[in-house]
Amino acid sequence: MPGRVIAIDGPAASGKSSVSRGVAAKLGFLFVSSGHFYRAFAWGVLRDGISPEQAPGWISGRRLEVRLDASGVSLLLDGEDATPHLSEAATAAMVSPLAAVPAVRDMVNTCLRALAAEHDLVMEGRDIGSVVFPDTPWKFYLDASPEERARRRAREGAVDSVAERDRLDSTRATAPLTIPEGAIVIDTTHLGLDGVISAVLELINAGDVR
Numbered sequence: 001m002p003g004r005v006i007a008i009d010g011p012a013a014s015g016k017s018s019v020s021r022g023v024a025a026k027l028g029f030l031f032v033s034s035g036h037f038y039r040a041f042a043w044g045v046l047r048d049g050i051s052p053e054q055a056p057g058w059i060s061g062r063r064l065e066v067r068l069d070a071s072g073v074s075l076l077l078d079g080e081d082a083t084p085h086l087s088e089a090a091t092a093a094m095v096s097p098l099a100a101v102p103a104v105r106d107m108v109n110t111c112l113r114a115l116a117a118e119h120d121l122v123m124e125g126r127d128i129g130s131v132v133f134p135d136t137p138w139k140f141y142l143d144a145s146p147e148e149r150a151r152r153r154a155r156e157g158a159v160d161s162v163a164e165r166d167r168l169d170s171t172r173a174t175a176p177l178t179i180p181e182g183a184i185v186i187d188t189t190h191l192g193l194d195g196v197i198s199a200v201l202e203l204i205n206a207g208d209v210r
């Protein structure tokens with residue numbers, strides 16, 4: 001039987017990852033960052049000296065292995081662990097241009113849907129409720145003010161431009177960042193992490209989630 005999917009979408013640094021992790025831990029579901037899949041391929045194109053324009057041909061020859069252990073999901077690209085490279089500045093700069101390529105999105109979506117065939121998931125991303133799992137009844141969209149998101153990113157020590165990634169992610173032709181139909185929108189600007197996790201869990205338990 002396919003697993004349940006709780007979809008949590010939103011722009012960069014909206015709190016999706018921490019909230020999704022917390023909700024997954026409470027429910028005993030698997031936490032999946034779909035962004036990590038795009039980042040693994042972004043690292044791969046840099047490793048192989050490929051441009052986003054060349055990605056459609058390149059990606060068909062790639063082997064992405066999803067490993068699950070006590071610490072969660074890790075990704076191996078052509079047998080190499082991508083984990084140490086996911087947060088690198090070069091990866092962050094490449095990821096949004098690469099994520100705009102439809103062939104890359106198709107490949108990632110196939111991997112994400114395969115996970116849902118076997119596990120209950122809390123999955124965060126940009127198009128989880130709109131494109132990857134449009135039929136799930138559990139959809140959330142987290143947002144926060146641009147200033148607060150920039151502050152959170154700086155606190156994490158991240159060096160990439162959140163604003164530029166948001167611009168690319170929201171304006172691309174395929175699966176742009178959008179509020180999925182039926183999603184509950186939560187503005188996390190003035191909410192603590194525990195407050196958002198509780199709110200999401202309450203909505204799920206109350207069956208209020210459309």
Ligand code: C5P
Nearest residue numbers: 034035036038095096099125126127165
């Ligand atoms: O969530 P994270 O910041 O790791 O995502 C990195 C990038 O991956 C995003 O800026 C976006 O370009 C891409 N992405 C996407 N669709 C998703 C998840 C991430 O296009 N579902």
